[in-house]
Amino acid sequence: MPDFKPNDGRLYAPATERNREPILEILERVLPNPGTILEIASGTGEHASFFAPKLAPRRWWPSDISTPMLKSIAAWQKATNARYLLPPIQLDVREQSWSVETDQKRPIDAIVNINMIHISPWKACESLIAGAERVLPDQGVLFLYGPFKRNGEHTAPSNVTFDTWLKEQTPDWGVRDLEAVEGVAKVHHLILQEVIEMPANNLSLVFHKQP
Numbered sequence: 001m002p003d004f005k006p007n008d009g010r011l012y013a014p015a016t017e018r019n020r021e022p023i024l025e026i027l028e029r030v031l032p033n034p035g036t037i038l039e040i041a042s043g044t045g046e047h048a049s050f051f052a053p054k055l056a057p058r059r060w061w062p063s064d065i066s067t068p069m070l071k072s073i074a075a076w077q078k079a080t081n082a083r084y085l086l087p088p089i090q091l092d093v094r095e096q097s098w099s100v101e102t103d104q105k106r107p108i109d110a111i112v113n114i115n116m117i118h119i120s121p122w123k124a125c126e127s128l129i130a131g132a133e134r135v136l137p138d139q140g141v142l143f144l145y146g147p148f149k150r151n152g153e154h155t156a157p158s159n160v161t162f163d164t165w166l167k168e169q170t171p172d173w174g175v176r177d178l179e180a181v182e183g184v185a186k187v188h189h190l191i192l193q194e195v196i197e198m199p200a201n202n203l204s205l206v207f208h209k210q211p
């Protein structure tokens with residue numbers, strides 16, 4: 001049977017179906033409950049649509065920089081019809097101030113960011129972490145997922161190939177050093193609590209905001 005995809009505006013990223021279950025297992029454990037979870041760089045919106053019903057009563061608030069992605073997220077939201085999945089907002093982490101900072105109705109308890117910091121300039125990672133410091137309350141959670149180098153070394157040959165490919169796309173993209181990310185986070189009072197090895201040589205990083 002052909003893999004039928006409805007023509008309703010939803011975009012699909014093949015990696016999502018492979019990584020969503022292992023990521024969900026971590027999120028269920030580390031995210032505050034109840035709470036509002038801001039997802040940064042939601043991409044197609046498939047993760048949001050999958051996670052929101054399973055993580056209820058937490059509210060899942062998707063976002064992305066890209067207008068085509070926001071359309072896809074909205075299409076996934078419509079198809080999912082999940083009570084706890086909020087409409088997506090446009091958010092570029094590099095903005096000096098994020099619109100969510102002034103939305104007192106929806107304080108953010110945690111930030112989830114999957115597969116963005118290697119597919120964007122290092123500045124985006126720094127801005128993400130600086131924004132997390134501004135937005136999160138004390139003990140708020142920042143969750144990052146993706147490939148990382150450890151002590152300057154790749155953790156698998158597939159990550160070497162991926163890093164080369166990323167830099168060919170744009171020289172300031174690339175697999176990030178876990179220690180560099182941890183260092184920036186520390187400056188912003190986000191302390192690395194857990195490093196969890198995930199399938200396909202990815203890591204989940206869990207940070208807690210300290211006063």
Ligand SMILES: C[S@@+](CC[C@H](N)C(=O)[O-])C[C@H]1O[C@@H](n2cnc3c(N)ncnc32)[C@H](O)[C@@H]1O
Nearest residue numbers: 013041042043065066091092093114115116120
């Ligand atoms: C590889 S996709 C990952 C999408 C999704 N999280 C996933 O795992 O399927 C990277 C996403 O980062 C978003 N992005 C890149 N730069 C960004 C920025 N400065 N602020 C917010 N999102 C950004 C892109 O639009 C894209 O949707």
